[in-house]
Amino acid sequence: MTTAAKSETLPGPSMDGPEPAIVQAAAVACAYLTKTQQANKASHFKVFFELAEQTVVRARAGKTTDFTAQNLKSGVAEHASKEASGWLSPLWTKLMELEPQWEAGLIDTAQQLGKTYIPKLGKLPGSPSHYFIEAVELAPVETAEPRPVVPPDWVHYTPEAVAAPAAWLNKALTSGVVPWGRGLNWSVGGLIGIFLIVVLFVVWLMFAAGSKIARPVSPGDLSIAALVLGFVWLLLRVFHFLDQLYTFRIVMAPDMLTPLSAYDVTLEIRRHKAEEGQAELAFVRYSATCPACGGIVEIHEGRRAFPDRLVGRCRRAAREHVFSFDPVLKTGYPLRSLGRTPSESLRSS
Numbered sequence: 299m300t301t302a303a304k305s306e307t308l309p310g311p312s313m314d315g316p317e318p319a320i321v322q323a324a325a326v327a328c329a330y331l332t333k334t335q336q337a338n339k340a341s342h343f344k345v346f347f348e349l350a351e352q353t354v355v356r357a358r359a360g361k362t363t364d365f366t367a368q369n370l371k372s373g374v375a376e377h378a379s380k381e382a383s384g385w386l387s388p389l390w391t392k393l394m395e396l397e398p399q400w401e402a403g404l405i406d407t408a409q410q411l412g413k414t415y416i417p418k419l420g421k422l423p424g425s426p427s428h429y430f431i432e433a434v435e436l437a438p439v440e441t442a443e444p445r446p447v448v449p450p451d452w453v454h455y456t457p458e459a460v461a462a463p464a465a466w467l468n469k470a471l472t473s474g475v476v477p478w479g480r481g482l483n484w485s486v487g488g489l490i491g492i493f494l495i496v497v498l499f500v501v502w503l504m505f506a507a508g509s510k511i512a513r514p515v516s517p518g519d520l521s522i523a524a525l526v527l528g529f530v531w532l533l534l535r536v537f538h539f540l541d542q543l544y545t546f547r548i549v550m551a552p553d554m555l556t557p558l559s560a561y562d563v564t565l566e567i568r569r570h571k572a573e574e575g576q577a578e579l580a581f582v583r584y585s586a587t588c589p590a591c592g593g594i595v596e597i598h599e600g601r602r603a604f605p606d607r608l609v610g611r612c613r614r615a616a617r618e619h620v621f622s623f624d625p626v627l628k629t630g631y632p633l634r635s636l637g638r639t640p641s642e643s644l645r646s647s
């Protein structure tokens with residue numbers, strides 16, 4: 299059993315020294331779920347939040363931090379008609395499925411709070427089964443990263459979830475991170491090359507054949523021409539996309555590469571954490587809490603108003619609460635004066 303950290307008995311919240319591992323880990327979970335506003339999105343997140351919150355309470359009171367399905371149900375959905383373990387089972391499965399996607403966000407949250415542990419979900423089968431949070435210590439590299447301190451009207455982005463790419467890409471890539479080695483680089487290049495040759499050949503064929511035909515142009519000819527133009531357009535789009543990705547290292551992920559349930563997902567090339575010199579492609583969804591209204595800030599293409607940039611827009615006031623987006627420092631400053639009148643901002647400056 300790897301629950302040594304969680305069964306420590308604690309003398310209540312201590313004012314001196316760092317908090318026990320399990321309290322730190324559970325507090326990181328609470329902060330992450332609150333910050334990304336996931337806690338009120340779906341039942342499985344409510345279960346995670348309840349588990350984390352009660353873990354903090356119980357650990358501080360020196361009680362066991364193992365929970366039964368009944369414990370969790372009474373905190374989340376007391377009046378649900380299903381019997382507790384039947385109610386929890388599908389929600390727990392969902393949480394297990396999503397867990398690999400949270401790591402980046404949990405690490406980021408821990409760094410922001412100055413904690414050195416992140417939570418991992420655990421289950422001890424039995425009758426009844428027990429559910430608990432395990433504390434996992436962060437690697438020293440991860441805790442040593444400096445946290446920029448931002449002014450109150452700035453935002454701090456949390457990588458909310460590394461979303462899984464669309465199922466057709468690869469079933470195994472559910473963590474959303476694809477190692478970007480030389481092989482993949484060459485195969486993408488090769489595919490594009492082949493596609494380019496085919497399209498050029500078809501265009502040439504079309505002109506060569508077209509010049510020999512003396513009959514009037516038929517609707518069939520036109521639709522073939524339209525199809526070829528469509529391919530040329532698609533090819534240009536792919537070139538443009540790859541050019542942007544290589545130049546800027548981060549772009550909005552195309553819809554066809556992301557699952558239907560995930561939107562505002564970015565695709566970035568970043569350094570591989572474990573292997574030196576190795577790059578990886580990651581699907582990440584950043585979010586922040588809007589300092590003006592508390593709404594959730596999501597990443598969008600800057601388009602005409604902010605050319606060449608990705609920006610964070612608040613869901614509640616998408617045209618006004620707009621922030622810059624720095625994917626390295628994970629910070630953003632307001633790009634439009636947040637609900638202040640010109641005289642107010644003159645006074646405050």
Ligand SMILES: [Zn+2]
Pocket residue numbers: 588589590591592593612613614615619
């Ligand atoms: Zn807002």
